[in-house]
Amino acid sequence: MDSEHEINGSGEEETSGDPEPLDPEILDEDDFAVEEGSLEGEEEEQERLLPVPRASGSLARLDPLTAYLNEIRAYEDLTEEEEHELAVRFKETGDLKAAYRLATHNLTLVVKIAMTFRREWENMMDLIQEGNVGLMKAVQHFDPFRGVRLPAYASWWIKAYILKFILDNWRLVKVGTTNTRRKLLYNLRKEKARLEEMGIAPTTQRLAEHFGVDEKEVIDVEASIGAADVSMDTPAHPDSTLTPMQTLSNAASEHEDDVVEEDFFQVLREKISEFMENLKPVERDLIATRILSETPRSLKEIGEDYGVTREAVRQTEQRLLNKIKLYLAEHLPEAADYFENN
Template sequence: MALPVLADSLQRYLSEVNAYPLLSAKEELTIAERYWNERKVEDAHTLVTSNLRYVIKVAMEFSRYGAKLADLIQEGNMGLMIAVKKFDPTKGFRLITYATWWIKAQIQDYIVKTKGLVRNGSKAMKKALFYKQDKTETGDANAKTITLAADMSLDTTLGDSTTTHLDLLKEEGPNQEELLGEQEEATVVSKGVSLAIQDLNDRERLIITERVMADEPQSLQAIGVTLGLTRERVRQIETAALKKLKDALGTRDAVVGALPSGA
């Protein structure tokens, strides 16, 4: 059972995606519970296609990192299918709330691998920077017409392997608590922070790396000596850089609360 094909233009793909109805919370719960118990491909297809609009929206948010939008959408769709396979509807929240992490993780992993971004920093700060973001609601993407070429089908194989997208849906998996455990959480956080830091200038990046990301943060005074700046000026740059990161990652006060207090 095929998904819409990315071909010709994003506008055409959007029109095909928009042909699939959005599900109400009640409809989604009924289908998700049935899929959780019976594992019928038809139900998985319905859950996936009803959320394809959201994948486009997320992919467009990450397109500024230079990757092809078609590739990002394909990666996001894979993340959505993994989420559908593993989603436990008895936990009491909507599918897209859970799927958001898989969609973003899949896209971020692709960007990190293709762009060679460096991942560093303490896990605690990465969690503070990334995991306190606002919940994102499902919505339509406002898009330009862009030439694309990709084939997304549940029967399509993944790279050179014999595994298909359908296999991702069929596999049994652990529950949400296991999936969002320490290892996976740290991976998603690391990639998100790595991407956000690339938008800082050299001085901001150095300050954030040494003051916030390091396991043993330097003081404002020490960094000031390195850069030839006053302690107060370093603090001002740090504050501005943190605001950029919070804006990029959608965080609030978690970053400020995790800052070192050394002078």
């Protein structure tokens, strides 16, 4: 992990700042990927790698990603009891050794999540580093008494840091870090594929209307995700038969994060359902079909259903987001961090 980001004795992490909180509707997506590529300053990194034997008996060097994956394989998954004991110790005493174990034994989770973004960013080690910062932030804030496993809780922070990094650095031009851009990043390809399956042309205008944004937003994001794919199933170098994906799968095959993450979202859904009980029909509809939907309806569509303007729907949505965040801050603080008030 990056030595510039450490958890101090008081449980505070020293870092340059947190990413903006994320809207939960975009955190459910897991079908995007980022290509592996060269590292900035790769030559210096390579010099620090230990040589390994080739089949012929000569020496070869592992690329940085493969070397890192081999290194973190030493950290096996914690049992639920081990995780709880360490988390309680860190929360109550600030024990840095406990925090270190919680972080290092979840490093493969960071890599798994980073790999889901491999089509959006060339440098996998960049994404892993940012994800590791998010992991440390999660360890700092994790509450072991809420009935949620650390991998489920940490996955939110890891995705937040990785996604913020990508959006801030795309093509050396800041594409934007608003929830609108995040929703487009996660859902644009999916919506285009859905329209094509229905025999409908996914025009820029139609996509913009669906997401309730300007056509320029769609064009900008579409241009930013046009990079070619690089397979993670290709051997890391010509003299190796071991691929980065195989190296990772050996280390992460027993992760329970998919199950515990579903548990976390189940708790979130229950809290949102409780919150919705006393809302008006239009407010419940907004939450169900826009705020929490994987394919959110446009402001215009909802406005037409209820005979109000697009702006009126937008203002109602913002008020709802504020209310949801306040409600979750009391009943599920872990989730409240990801509702943006803008």
